Ligand code: FKS
């Protein structure tokens with residue numbers, strides 16, 4: 058399968074994050090994508106190509122246009138305020154505060170357009186976000202054009218980004234924009250299977266009331282894990298989307314036996330929905346040695362996941378999300394892809 062990758066992701070790097078009360082280097086770092094690309098080349102998965110430039114028209118159908126404008130302006134505003142380092146929000150319009158009036162000040166805007174402190178900005182962030190979006194749409198076009206599968210090596214990731222909120226290392230929701238683009242290109246129904254360790258709250262929110270895009274998540278139980286405030290099993294969709302959202306939360310310590318039982322349920326639901334195309338939000342932070350996660354999957358199990366997805370017999374667009382055990386992230390992510398190819 059073809060991999061789409063842009064070196065421009067690396068402009069989003071050197072930033073910090075808030076972790077257990079301390080400011081530390083961001084776990085979501087440029088080396089992740091380079092290690093995955095190196096592994097793609099090492100196993101000969103297929104050609105690696107740069108993305109084609111895409112406008113933001115489709116992104117504006119899943120995100121508020123003013124939000125996308127803010128993502129572009131955030132770093133210039135931060136610099137205009139005399140700052141450098143890492144732009145990070147610290148105040149949010151929680152219930153009881155006004156969430157309908159965007160402030161003018163950069164600190165207010167950072168909080169207005171985010172849900173946590175995890176989507177930070179440096180000089181190259183917007184260019185990297187744009188490139189990640191282009192990577193997803195270029196790969197989507199390949200699948201739409203008849204390729205059985207494609208790998209969008211996106212960075213930064215996207216599945217936490219909602220209609221107007223960045224968070225959890227995510228800005229533009231690459232998988233959601235790709236799903237929308239595929240719908241607009243003629244797919245009647247699209248399924249998003251999100252296998253990242255964390256619940257894809259942004260993707261769920263974007264499609265919650267829609268019956269044309271099914272969203273299925275296998276993730277750590279939000280009672281005990283980030284993002285905490287979405288991802289429970291009773292979130293089944295609303296209005297025309299009722300029944301088209303499935304959450305399969307699992308406890309800390311889940312191993313492949315229990316995880317793959319959830320994958321069976323997920324796959325059965327996807328088969329019932331019968332999409333024209335499958336988008337896989339591919340996170341490998343389910344790995345036992347992941348530094349911020351608590352599942353127990355191991356490297357030899359990732360190809361089995363790919364093989365199970367292949368058995369769905371749907372054209373598949375793999376969109377990279379999380380995975381922070383940097384030395385193993387290539388083995389594990391590409392393991393899913395080779396498992397799919399060898400099916
Ligand atoms: C460490 C505590 C957890 C937030 C975790 C974000 C996870 C992001 C992800 C994505 F795929 F989006 F990258 N912080 N400070 O893995 O879901």
Ligand code: ZN
Nearest residue numbers: 253254255379
């Ligand atoms: Zn994750």
